Amino acid sequence: NAGVTQTPKFQVLKTGQSMTLQCAQDMNHEYMSWYRQDPGMGLRLIHYSVGAGITDQGEVPNGYNVSRSTTEDFPLRLLSAAPSQTSVYFCASRRGLAGEGVQETQYFGPGTRLLVL
Amino acid sequence: AQKVTQAQTEISVVEKEDVTLDCVYETRDTTYYLFWYKQPPSGELVFLIRRNSFDEQNEISGRYSWNFQKSTSSFNFTITASQVVDSAVYFCALSEAIKAAGNKLTFGGGTRVLVKP
Numbered sequence: 001n002a003g004v005t006q007t008p009k010f011q012v013l014k015t016g017q018s019m020t021l022q023c024a025q026d027m028n029h030e031y032m033s034w035y036r037q038d039p040g041m042g043l044r045l046i047h048y049s050v051g052a053g054i055t056d057q058g059e060v061p062n063g064y065n066v067s068r069s070t071t072e073d074f075p076l077r078l079l080s081a082a083p084s085q086t087s088v089y090f091c092a093s094r095r096g097l098a099g100e101g102v103q104e105t106q107y108f109g110p111g112t113r114l115l116v117l
Numbered sequence: 118a119q120k121v122t123q124a125q126t127e128i129s130v131v132e133k134e135d136v137t138l139d140c141v142y143e144t145r146d147t148t149y150y151l152f153w154y155k156q157p158p159s160g161e162l163v164f165l166i167r168r169n170s171f172d173e174q175n176e177i178s179g180r181y182s183w184n185f186q187k188s189t190s191s192f193n194f195t196i197t198a199s200q201v202v203d204s205a206v207y208f209c210a211l212s213e214a215i216k217a218a219g220n221k222l223t224f225g226g227g228t229r230v231l232v233k234p
Contacts, residue, residue, distance in 0.1 A: 035222075040126070042208055042224030043162075058221060090162060092222075105152070106222060108162035 002026050004109035006091050012115045013081040021076040021112050023091030031094045032074040033106070036060065036087040043090060049074055081116045088113050119144045121211050123225035130199050131233050138194045138228045140209030146170075151185065151192045152210040152222065162208070168192065199232045206230070 007022045025032065033048035035058075045058030049068040063085060065077040074093075078085060092106040120143040130136045142151065153165040166176065168185055176183045180197045196203050209225040 033221075035224075040226050042121070042210075042226045043222070044224070045221050048221070088160070105164055105167050107164060108154075110161045113160075 004091055004093050004107055006089075006109035006112050008112060009110065010113045010115075012117065013078070014117055015082060017081050019078050019081065021078075021089055021091075021114070023074045023076065023109060024072050025074075025091075025093040025107075025109075026072065027093065027095075027107075028071060029093035029095050029107075030071070031104075031106075032068065033058070033092050034064070034066065034074070034076045035090045035092065035108075036085075037090060037111075038087050046076065046089075078114075081114075083116045086114060086116045119146075119149075119211050119213065119221075119223040121209050121223050121225035123207075123209055123228050125228045126226070127229040127231065129231045129233065132201060133198050136196050136199050136203075136230060136232075138196075138207050138209075138230070140192045140194065140225060142190050142192065142209070142211045144211060144213070146213050148213075150212045152212070153183065153192075153194050154208045154210065156206040156208065156227070158205070165194075165207075196230070199230075201232050201234055204230060204232045 004025045030051050034046040035043040037043045044060050046064050047058055047066040049055045052068050052071050055066050068074050089112045091109040094104040094106040122141045149170045151168045155163045173185050182195045184193045206227045206229045208227045210222045212222050
């Protein structure tokens with residue numbers, strides 16, 4: 001298993017440009033999510049998906065779109081990049097809940113470092 | 118609302134010293150999960166441990182040990198006989214254990230550990 005993969009590893013954008021960060025997992029995990037990491041703030045949830053065709057907003061969704069057409073893929077789209085979106089982006093996945101009250105561990109991809117000028 | 122506080126932003130030790138990382142959390146849920154992740158200089162996030170709110174047994178894994186105290190809402194992490202390879206940023210995280218919570222992990226701000234030879 002490759003686990004959670006992300007592309008690209010590094011990207012430079014100009015303000016106003018759009019791009020898609022790719023995320024894929026080969027573990028047949030139901031749950032996938034996107035986080036951004038900023039200095040001193042830990043990781044914050046942007047969007048998440050509980051299964052193909054189902055997505056929802058996290059803590060900091062503005063400026064980002066997601067879709068989940070397959071179980072494996074969960075791309076993150078920046079519609080019009082802003083300097084405030086300069087960050088490291090992590091995709092994560094985990095199995096669905098085994099039952100009420102049981103939480104599965106999330107596994108993270110290697111991250112995408114984004115610089116918006 | 119959930120909150121995780123890691124009051125120590127950076128700890129510097131000399132190799133073979135023990136180091137303890139503090140984690141204090143807030144939640145109104147009675148069932149929740151706590152996690153520790155390691156982020157080495159290479160940038161990936163490595164899962165270390167998961168603990169549910171009903172299991173207050175301390176855990177030891179090699180040189181790592183965790184002390185979960187529900188009474189003080191703390192989940193502290195100790196590295197015994199530290200090594201240079203332990204140099205990393207360590208994150209504590211909290212997750213609710215209900216399906217409606219989706220995929221949200223709430224992270225602390227992280228503690229950077231620097232182990233000097």
